[in-house]
Amino acid sequence: MKLLVTGGAGYVGSVCAARLVESGHEVVVLDDLSTGHADAVPEGARLVEAGIDEAIGGLLAEGFDGVLHFAAKSLVGESMQDPAKYWHGNVVTSLRLLDAMREHGTPRLVFSSTAATYGEPDQVPIPETAPTRPTNTYGATKLAIDHAITGYAGSHGIAAVSLRYFNVAGAHGRFGERHGVETHLIPLVLQVALGQREQIQVYGEDWPTEDGTCVRDYIHVSDLADAHLLALEHATPGEHRIYNLGNGFGFSVKQVVDACREVTGHPIPAVVAPRRAGDPAVLVASSEKARTELGWKPERTDMVGIVRDAWEFTRSLRGA
Numbered sequence: 001m002k003l004l005v006t007g008g009a010g011y012v013g014s015v016c017a018a019r020l021v022e023s024g025h026e027v028v029v030l031d032d033l034s035t036g037h038a039d040a041v042p043e044g045a046r047l048v049e050a051g052i053d054e055a056i057g058g059l060l061a062e063g064f065d066g067v068l069h070f071a072a073k074s075l076v077g078e079s080m081q082d083p084a085k086y087w088h089g090n091v092v093t094s095l096r097l098l099d100a101m102r103e104h105g106t107p108r109l110v111f112s113s114t115a116a117t118y119g120e121p122d123q124v125p126i127p128e129t130a131p132t133r134p135t136n137t138y139g140a141t142k143l144a145i146d147h148a149i150t151g152y153a154g155s156h157g158i159a160a161v162s163l164r165y166f167n168v169a170g171a172h173g174r175f176g177e178r179h180g181v182e183t184h185l186i187p188l189v190l191q192v193a194l195g196q197r198e199q200i201q202v203y204g205e206d207w208p209t210e211d212g213t214c215v216r217d218y219i220h221v222s223d224l225a226d227a228h229l230l231a232l233e234h235a236t237p238g239e240h241r242i243y244n245l246g247n248g249f250g251f252s253v254k255q256v257v258d259a260c261r262e263v264t265g266h267p268i269p270a271v272v273a274p275r276r277a278g279d280p281a282v283l284v285a286s287s288e289k290a291r292t293e294l295g296w297k298p299e300r301t302d303m304v305g306i307v308r309d310a311w312e313f314t315r316s317l318r319g320a
């Protein structure tokens with residue numbers, strides 16, 4: 001297939017673009033490099049360095065079999081301080097993409113949605129039928145896009161799939177996580193091991209969990225990429241399918257820091273800090289639907305293995 005990958009110079013998009021090229025697809029990456037890196041675009045893919053708003057119409061006019069839409073603003077904290085950046089950068093931009101797909105008859109869409117669409121869950125693991133009550137602007141914008149996709153798919157025959165990722169982690173060879181402003185737990189802990197940061201702050205030790213720290217479902221980015229390939233295969237015209245992607249079990253912040261100590265051999269000093277606003281205590285996915293309907297089976301579920309891949313990638317960046 002000829003596929004357009006928006007945000008393919010970013011973390012998840014670059015890994016998926018690499019997997020698509022490996023699988024024999026023709027890949028064009030559309031990325032404005034606002035948080036991505038040109039050298040993260042895999043060999044064999046063409047990079048169009050531009051924003052979606054200005055470039056999408058001209059590009060889709062070339063004729064594509066599908067779009068994988070990763071491009072977004074995705075910092076939860078920033079979304080609360082600067083909501084306009086998120087409503088415009090995520091919702092308005094995605095509407096432009098949907099309109100261009102409709103105009104040019106692009107048949108397939110796979111969209112990066114998020115666990116943040118659910119907010120504080122009533123039950124864990126979280127199924128797709130759980131109420132969607134996002135607690136931050138980022139999650140609200142992703143949910144709004146999901147609603148728009150449902151409408152466009154139903155009315156214009158697009159075969160659409162939203163994948164609600166839980167906490168993405170790990171690396172796929174030379175493709176990994178390097179956000180300019182890093183807020184994610186594992187890369188921050190690894191920066192301590194590299195001597196770039198003195199300690200890790202643990203945001204709260206008084207959560208209603210076994211060891212008092214927040215629990216998250218960490219999904220290896222390569223397993224995530226597999227799900228995108230399956231989503232493309234199973235997408236059905238006129239339908240908008242939504243799938244959670246996680247391993248179905250959680251690791252606490254303390255367990256993640258311990259895994260990083262084991263992998264790096266560094267003591268990684270940790271200090272307890274206040275809770276971070278907007279953090280739910282526990283987020284764990286039920287991904288039964290993706291397993292049953294897509295035949296997806298995450299294979300890299302061991303936390304030490306996930307951290308090891310992230311560590312190798314992080315060290316390779318430093319030439320360590």
Ligand SMILES: NC(=O)c1ccc[n+]([C@@H]2O[C@H](COP(=O)([O-])OP(=O)(O)OC[C@H]3O[C@@H](n4cnc5c(N)ncnc54)[C@H](O)[C@@H]3O)[C@@H](O)[C@H]2O)c1
Nearest residue numbers: 007009010011012031032033034035036052071072074168
């Ligand atoms: N990383 C996670 O844990 C996680 C979890 C859930 C969902 N997601 C979603 O997955 C997607 C990818 O996340 P990521 O962690 O790889 O982020 P990232 O910041 O590394 O990648 C986003 C990419 O999109 C590009 N981009 C942003 N706005 C653009 C625009 N208007 N036009 C063209 N390019 C644009 C950026 O330059 C960047 O390369 C996002 O949609 C994010 O919301 C990520």
Ligand SMILES: O=c1ccn([C@@H]2O[C@H](COP(=O)(O)OP(=O)(O)O[C@H]3O[C@H](CO)[C@@H](O)[C@H](O)[C@H]3O)[C@@H](O)[C@H]2O)c(=O)[nH]1
Nearest residue numbers: 114115116166167183184185188201202203214253279283
């Ligand atoms: O320095 C830090 C950074 C994070 N945390 C904690 O570590 C956990 C994981 O945090 P982080 O890596 O920032 O991820 P989340 O806030 O859980 O959000 C990620 O996972 C969500 C789905 O679960 C996605 O919606 C988001 O896009 C994605 O950033 C949370 O409990 C944080 O409070 C710390 O204790 N110290």
